[in-house]
Amino acid sequence: MNFGGGMYGEIDRTLNVTVGPAKVAKIDDPTKKMQVFIDNKLVRTVPVSLGRNQTLDVNGKKISLVTPSGIYVTQEKYAVRQMSSATYGLPTSYDLGYDSKIPLAVRLSNGGIFIHSAPWSVADQGIRNVSHGCININPAAAQWFYNTFSYGDIVQVTGTSTKLAPTDGFGDWNIPWATWLQGSAL
DSSP: OEEETTEEOOOOOOOOOOOOOOEEEEEETTTTEEEEEETTEEEEEEEOBOBOSOEEEETTEEEEOOOOBEEEEOOEEEEEEEEEGGGGTOOTTSTTOOEEEEEEEEEOOTTOOEEEEOGGGTTTTTTOOOBSSSEEEOHHHHHHHHHHOOTTOEEEEESOSSBOOTTSSSGGGGSOHHHHHHTOOO
């Protein structure tokens, strides 16, 4: 195979891998529910609260709190993660600013979208969106999700007013196949 620039593939290689069960969490904004499927079988339904439908103007910069719709891939897991609104331009001194230790945080995007335990929003979960963009779930569900989901597992968010950028994390899943083929070496 000619890779271009005078480079050629020279050796055929065989690799045996074991693929675990397919794990997909489908989060629907209109219903405020997350359905978790393992090998296409619904195993759990969890109420959620997503990012509030609000855009802030901070020193001339627009900051959207909406959780983008799209296909995310689990990237990192933290038993406790320090999170600060200052990382995306919202000073902690502002009304909605924060700097907190967040338990059971599972990263979904480079931009800072996580699924995490949010005991402070349990009364809102399943009813209204109150987060800064993360996906809030109750502590018991967060512990289960943290223990069950692994790196590379899929989380799909639908029904929000914005779309996940393909460059935010492992957003390749959000690029149509026809577009991928346009960049193929074949």
